[in-house]
Amino acid sequence: MSSLTAVLILVCLAGVFGALLGYAAIRYRVESDPIVEQIDEILPQTQCGQCGYPGCRPYAEAIANGDDINKCPPGGEAGVKALADLLGRDIKPLDDTLEESQPTVAYIREDECIGCTKCIQACPVDAIVGAPKLMHTVIIDECTGCDLCVAPCPVDCIDMLPLEQDVRQWQWPNPANDTDDDNIIPVRQVS
Amino acid sequence: MNTNNNSVHSTELAGRSLDEIVYFSQHKFHGGVHPEEHKTLSNQSNIQALAIPPELIIPLNQHSGRQAMEVVAVGEQVKAGQLIAAAEGDLSANIHASSSGKVIAIEDRPIAHPSGMRDRCIVIATDGCDEAEWLPPIEHPFKADKQQLLRRIQECGIVGMGGASFPSHIKLMPEVNKLVINAAECEPYITCDDRLMREQANTLIAGIQLVMHLLNASEAIIGIEDNKPEAIAELKKTIKDAQTSASDKFAQNTSDLKNSSIKICVVPTKYPSGGEKQLIELITGKQVPSQQLPLALGLVMHNVATIYAIYQAITQGRPLISRIMTITGDAAQLKGNYLTRIGTPISFALQQADAESCDKVIMGGPMMGFEIFDTQAPVIKSSNCLIAAGKGELKATDAALACIRCGECADACPASLLPQQLYWFARSDDLEKAEQYNLFDCIECGACSYVCPSDIPLVQYYRYAKNELVQRAEEKQKAAHARERFEFREYRKKREKAERAERHKKAAEARKKAAHQKGQTDEKKATIADAVARAKARKKSSD
Numbered sequence: 001m002s003s004l005t006a007v008l009i010l011v012c013l014a015g016v017f018g019a020l021l022g023y024a025a026i027r028y029r030v031e032s033d034p035i036v037e038q039i040d041e042i043l044p045q046t047q048c049g050q051c052g053y054p055g056c057r058p059y060a061e062a063i064a065n066g067d068d069i070n071k072c073p074p075g076g077e078a079g080v081k082a083l084a085d086l087l088g089r090d091i092k093p094l095d096d097t098l099e100e101s102q103p104t105v106a107y108i109r110e111d112e113c114i115g116c117t118k119c120i121q122a123c124p125v126d127a128i129v130g131a132p133k134l135m136h137t138v139i140i141d142e143c144t145g146c147d148l149c150v151a152p153c154p155v156d157c158i159d160m161l162p163l164e165q166d167v168r169q170w171q172w173p174n175p176a177n178d179t180d181d182d183n184i185i186p187v188r189q190v191s
Numbered sequence: 192m193n194t195n196n197n198s199v200h201s202t203e204l205a206g207r208s209l210d211e212i213v214y215f216s217q218h219k220f221h222g223g224v225h226p227e228e229h230k231t232l233s234n235q236s237n238i239q240a241l242a243i244p245p246e247l248i249i250p251l252n253q254h255s256g257r258q259a260m261e262v263v264a265v266g267e268q269v270k271a272g273q274l275i276a277a278a279e280g281d282l283s284a285n286i287h288a289s290s291s292g293k294v295i296a297i298e299d300r301p302i303a304h305p306s307g308m309r310d311r312c313i314v315i316a317t318d319g320c321d322e323a324e325w326l327p328p329i330e331h332p333f334k335a336d337k338q339q340l341l342r343r344i345q346e347c348g349i350v351g352m353g354g355a356s357f358p359s360h361i362k363l364m365p366e367v368n369k370l371v372i373n374a375a376e377c378e379p380y381i382t383c384d385d386r387l388m389r390e391q392a393n394t395l396i397a398g399i400q401l402v403m404h405l406l407n408a409s410e411a412i413i414g415i416e417d418n419k420p421e422a423i424a425e426l427k428k429t430i431k432d433a434q435t436s437a438s439d440k441f442a443q444n445t446s447d448l449k450n451s452s453i454k455i456c457v458v459p460t461k462y463p464s465g466g467e468k469q470l471i472e473l474i475t476g477k478q479v480p481s482q483q484l485p486l487a488l489g490l491v492m493h494n495v496a497t498i499y500a501i502y503q504a505i506t507q508g509r510p511l512i513s514r515i516m517t518i519t520g521d522a523a524q525l526k527g528n529y530l531t532r533i534g535t536p537i538s539f540a541l542q543q544a545d546a547e548s549c550d551k552v553i554m555g556g557p558m559m560g561f562e563i564f565d566t567q568a569p570v571i572k573s574s575n576c577l578i579a580a581g582k583g584e585l586k587a588t589d590a591a592l593a594c595i596r597c598g599e600c601a602d603a604c605p606a607s608l609l610p611q612q613l614y615w616f617a618r619s620d621d622l623e624k625a626e627q628y629n630l631f632d633c634i635e636c637g638a639c640s641y642v643c644p645s646d647i648p649l650v651q652y653y654r655y656a657k658n659e660l661v662q663r664a665e666e667k668q669k670a671a672h673a674r675e676r677f678e679f680r681e682y683r684k685k686r687e688k689a690e691r692a693e694r695h696k697k698a699a700e701a702r703k704k705a706a707h708q709k710g711q712t713d714e715k716k717a718t719i720a721d722a723v724a725r726a727k728a729r730k731k732s733s734d
Binding site: 040043044045046047055056057124125126127142144166167168170171172173174175176 | 252302304305306308309310591618648651652654655658659662666669670671672673674676677678679680681
């Protein structure tokens with residue numbers, strides 16, 4: 001009799017907990033793999049496709065499924081390091097076939113543009129404005145410098161120019177690498 | 192010399208049995224240093240007006256916030272005080288011509304910036320007539336509407352002249368109880384505020400009353416270092432006069448100011464007592480919370496030079512087109528303070544002060560200033576001092592040695608930070624850690640570098656780390672923005688595809704229905720017949 005009671009209690013408990021877990025699984029369901037989100041967070045979102053995937057998110061999914069972490073040139077060594085930290089993998093040098101790129105921005109030579117809209121279709125972030133048979137131009141602030149618009153252009157009127165640095169983007173150099181002491185405040189020499 | 196002098200000043204003032212106007216600070220801040228002052232080099236003579244230079248180079252970005260937008264064209268004649276570049280949005284400032292002449296270029300020119308880079312400037316070839324065009328003065332400022340006064344300050348392009356160049360009208364918007372005037376001028380060599388207080392005490396006190404009226408403040412405290420006894424005496428006399436007699440020209444209009452008081456709080460000479468948070472701690476004994484504004488303590492701080500500019504803007508309609516600048520240093524023969532037009536090339540200013548044979552030129556003080564590489568760069572709204580250093584006066588730094596962990600820097604830090612820790616974090620690029628150790632509370636005063644026995648350029652590391660952190664945050668934001676746009680584009684493509692499929696489906700259904708109505712059961716035949724009919728119609732219309 002007592003053994004039957006024990007079995008009954010256990011069965012009831014199992015039922016209750018099972019129902020709870022089942023409910024929780026539906027109620028707190030996570031739409032996608034959270035690790036993919038975290039990887040995507042680190043990737044630079046240039047959507048350039050140099051990794052061989054059509055965008056940053058697909059590459060994030062591929063990394064989560066075991067692909068190499070060293071295929072993103074815009075992210076650079078710093079990006080590889082961050083990914084290695086997140087995933088507990090070893091730091092690998094950036095893939096040799098890809099080179100770390102300087103930040104650039106696309107520039108359309110507007111008088112040569114024939115208005116074919118091919119670059120507009122290629123731009124992953126909708127940073128090019130224009131209409132058929134009318135001149136196109138790039139919204140510099142939105143351009144990620146992925147250079148996907150360069151190849152489709154039939155008249156080769158798109159240049160990738162290095163992002164111009166002005167006074168507002170200027171940074172104090174790191175004194176650890178900077179042997180030139182021109183910028184160092186002369187505090188010490190107040191005689 | 193400095194420490195002795197301090198005590199002399201202090202005892203002198205203390206011996207004079209301080210009254211209700213002047214009192215000594217009862218509080219102190221952590222750390223600080225006592226560099227040699229070198230103030231007597233330049234504070235012995237009256238302020239002189241510097242000549243009009245043949246060419247004025249006026250940068251469009253002299254303030255924190257967005258760059259102003261030029262409103263004149265090349266070839267246009269301008270008058271002194273004429274608006275030449277308008278503020279872009281609220282966090283920006285108007286720029287005015289500093290003398291009359293002709294705009295000869297709007298282009299990138301070298302500017303006074305630690306990077307030595309170029310930026311957009313309006314270049315005016317002056318005609319020497321100095322024809323001026325001020326705004327109409329506001330007749331009864333104490334009866335004027337607050338919005339009107341703020342608008343005037345904004346129109347006149349007034350920015351904080353103590354260094355950060357923050358647009359003043361924004362700082363004056365809230366109503367506060369207490370106004371603190373920064374007259375500490377704690378950095379060595381600089382004496383422009385000292386001279387201004389000695390010579391323009393009347394204007395300054397009237398200006399303080401005006402700003403108190405604007406802020407609806409009942410109390411104003413002038414924070415001043417004890418190495419300026421002449422300025423203290425001058426201000427005290429003026430305050431007394433204003434209180435006792437009706438000689439002050441605003442007195443009859445200032446019924447609401449009767450209960451208000453202006454006091455002078457004398458603080459000991461110690462660098463950096465003129466730092467905003469340090470001076471507030473010296474005066475009130477309270478610390479401004481980390482990463483917050485003095486507004487959190489119910490007060491607002493303005494520099495004396497800003498007060499002067501505000502007063503001129505309101506009562507004379509005069510925009511901010513000149514400022515008082517100290518020219519000093521061993522190489523300058525005519526050391527002193529000069530009323531300098533904004534946009535005057537540094538080379539011209541040096542020439543006027545007979546300082547061309549200098550070893551190097553520092554803009555600002557020796558603690559926080561920076562070296563000027565190209566003396567064609569102009570004087571801007573925040574340029575308070577030019578040091579024309581003679582040979583050996585400001586020598587090149589010795590190479591940095593290893594940190595010996597002596598902890599001197601932590602003792603000197605006025606923000607109570609741990610400079611040594613911050614240094615290690617910045618060096619190893621562990622910037623998140625540096626941020627956790629309150630890197631952003633660093634005011635870059637240079638006290639740590641000053642005391643470092645290993646000559647480590649500590650401030651340089653903090654500046655680098657701060658810049659890098661800000662840049663990383665910006666990049667992250669940019670990436671998030673790009674992701675959003677990419678995802679929206681993907682969504683749009685999907686939606687368009689679905690819509691196209693839907694349209695096709697509808698069209699097919701419509702055709703089917705039409706065929707049905709015509710009694711033709713064969714859908715294909717019906718479609719062909721339709722197409723033939725359309726082609727015929729088209730041919731007919733084109734014939």
